[in-house]
Amino acid sequence: MTCWLMKTEPDTFGIDDLATRPGQTEPWDGVRNYQARNFIREMRPGDEVLIYHSSCAQPAIVGIADVAGEPRPDPTQFDPESPGHDPRSKPETPRWYLVDVRYRAHLPRPVSLAALKAQAEAFEGLLLLSRGRLSVLPVSAAHRDRILALGKG
């Protein structure tokens, strides 16, 4: 079972929004990057997800969620009204995928990007630090444990 990190902009849809959704679950649509897409397709129900807030005053890992279902085609790619519309996508050959993400908990203390950078050796290899623009990425068990330890109250 893999642990993942998924980014979101709190001004648009933050962890508080996730926590107050019906079923505390949201289809994580709109990912339009091939590397991120490939990671989504590797996700399995029950996998743990770290929720990261980006493009905000304090970029940080703010909580824990899990993967609530199998990866499936992102329906917004077929919707001409959606900003995620991709005219190249056909229902029989979908290009973009999503998973449903279910809220589990806030971290008692957010783990800021600055805090991660301050322990650069400990977080060596963490794609959040080396692939700044990747919005979905795997997190090793060791890094995950360390992040949760930092996030304890």
Add this chain to the structure above:
DNA sequence: GCCAACGTTGGC
């Protein structure tokens, strides 16, 4: 298949 132009992400 190379590479320049362009667009987007996201920290600061």
Add this chain to the structure above:
DNA sequence: GCCAACGTTGGC
């Protein structure tokens, strides 16, 4: 709001 990094597109 600026700008660096870098993924994507499209001409050749």
